[in-house]
Amino acid sequence: MSRSACVACVLLVLCVSVASRSHAQGFDSINALTWDSFGDQLVIVHGKSSLAGCRPDIVSPQWIELRDIDDSSSITADLRGVTCGVSAVDFTNDNAYILVRSEAGRVHILASSDLSYISVIETTSAGIQLVTSPSDATTYLFPLSVNSVAVYEFETAPFVDELIGAVTISQGDHTDRINAADWDPTGTRIVTVSDDRTVAIWDAETFGLVERITDPDNLGVSHVAWSPVGGLIAFANHNNVMTVWDVNAQDTEARVLLGSTMLNKLVWSPDGTRIATAGEDGTVKVWDASNGVLLDTLTYPGPVYALDWHPNGEQIAYGGADLTGSPPEVVIADAPEIPPTATPIDN
Secondary structure (H helix, E strand, O other), rough: OOOOOOOOOOOEEEEEOOOOHHHOOOOOOEEEEOOOOOOOEEEEEOOHHHHHHHOOOOOOOOOEHHHHHHHHEOOOOOOOOOOEEEEEEOOOOOEEEEEEEEEEOOEEEEEEEOOEEEEEEEEOOOOOEEEEEEOOOOOEEEEEEOOOOOEEEOOOOOOOEEEEEEEEEHHOOOOEEEEEEOOOOOOOOEEEEEOOOOEEEEEEEOOOEEEEEEEEOOOOOEEEEEOOOOEEEEEEEOOEEEEEOOOOOOOEEEEOOOOOOOEEEEEEEOOOOEEEEEEEEOOOEEEEEEOOOOOEEEEOOOOOEEEEEEOOOOEEEEEEEEEEEEEOOOEEEOOOOOOOOOOOOOO
């Protein structure tokens, strides 16, 4: 892949503190969260609802909390340079850094040890997703709010402001907006979904098209996630119908109607047996990926924007906007198991 590009540094003022934030200060939503790879820490992004979009008339202060699960201690940092919603957060594979993606297109890089500011990377367009490559701790995938998806490779930590390279799947490969993307477990393939009603699989090295799937309902596709253990892809269309597709068998594993309200998150369990979905109706639903059976429904007092599985697959963390007026909290719930009679996934 060609590696030649440069981006400018953008100053971001951070105030690190251990003080708690109150709902009265305007931080009324949990917009993103993720576990570190050991499940010892949870990073949480608080602020205005990220799904409100980028509006010049709305100031949307955001702050990050790094919570230690064992002793419940936490440190926080204000992102005073963020005036748009934060929609994604991720640890680097070595857990040394935290990457925060704002809807304005910037990626904010913080040290996970103390949330000190490292850098800000300007990407080429606004977007709502950030996905770390499972095979390379310095490679990140940014689906954009246009007909493209960029793969950026940064210098090995500590991060610097110079971008080593960016390769973009061209506009001609999707005929409409790309809504989401993900890596396969090996980091050698990328899947993208689009309003052009297709799911496309790409070679991550050459960016050549490997396979294109048309949504069974012939509708635009909004969400996608690749199973962390093999050959299954889950994607959902604008009618909230989720399809689990077997890449190797070229066949549908399961199809299920997720609900009647907007889908916000779709996440596989670490063992690839279950899929969790979160929506505007204040529910987190857990599905058997092999047959689409609903295993459990968890509730929240408002829309759920943030969702992630614990690395051991035994718990789910989620949060969003609390419509009761209380400060929104992160819920950590026990995840349902597959019943003994369920059909196991064959990848």
